[in-house]
Amino acid sequence: GYPLSAEGILVSGGSMANFTALAAARRAMTPGNVREEGLSGPDRPRMTVYASDQVHSCVDKAVDLLGIGTNQLRKIPSDDRFRIRMDELERAVASDRAAGFSPAIVVGNAGTVNTGAIDPLDALADFCRRESLWFHADGAYGALAAIVPELKPFFSGMERADSIATDPHKWLYVPYEAGATLVREPGLLAAAFRKFPEYLAADPESPFPGPAWFAERGVELSRGFKA
Ligand SMILES: *Cc1c(COP(=O)(O)O)cnc(C)c1O
Numbered sequence: 001g002y003p004l005s006a007e008g009i010l011v012s013g014g015s016m017a018n019f020t021a022l023a024a025a026r027r028a029m030t031p032g033n034v035r036e037e038g039l040s041g042p043d044r045p046r047m048t049v050y051a052s053d054q055v056h057s058c059v060d061k062a063v064d065l066l067g068i069g070t071n072q073l074r075k076i077p078s079d080d081r082f083r084i085r086m087d088e089l090e091r092a093v094a095s096d097r098a099a100g101f102s103p104a105i106v107v108g109n110a111g112t113v114n115t116g117a118i119d120p121l122d123a124l125a126d127f128c129r130r131e132s133l134w135f136h137a138d139g140a141y142g143a144l145a146a147i148v149p150e151l152k153p154f155f156s157g158m159e160r161a162d163s164i165a166t167d168p169h170k171w172l173y174v175p176y177e178a179g180a181t182l183v184r185e186p187g188l189l190a191a192a193f194r195k196f197p198e199y200l201a202a203d204p205e206s207p208f209p210g211p212a213w214f215a216e217r218g219v220e221l222s223r224g225f226k227a
Contacts, residue, residue, distance in 0.1 A: 018062050195216075
């Protein structure tokens, strides 16, 4: 359900797909230039991230590696069907704002790996718009089920996510390794990752301009062929 202008990159798997999307979110959701200024310092936002207590451990890892810190990852209780509780999420965001934190990112599960639980993605999309938060959907397992017309309604709201992580090496059954990051707004991946060494300056006379610089959409420069 994304617009054709959305961008993305194939990566090694769901962990890297979530990391890549959350790096774009961190860059987009901090004032100034977090890539230069970092997240520490008295005037820097104390960023907080929200996900249910069922979220995959790779989100903990990403929050750690992005310098946000896992103490700032709020694990919101889930209901008896392992879906995030919206009332608890709203309460956590409000109390963090009152305490001087900067709520920034909500990660919704589009199919958890343990139970297949799908968070209420429509409610999360509404909430994130209302609160000006980045909405990321971890669909490493489940998102691709939205291709099946009978299953698509379960994922309603995912099309409004700012970013989505998914794993072709799960329900598309392609060989390892294949994950994918999708970001709705063009340019936000490049804002998070563009950094060209001089020796890679584009040759204006090159007959092969290429459709995209993949190095500005993720961590890696040299990498295996993924298509
Ligand atoms: C599998 C999975 C991941 C991790 O993906 P890898 O490809 O193993 O790195 C993350 N989130 C969810 C929901 C998953 O199912």
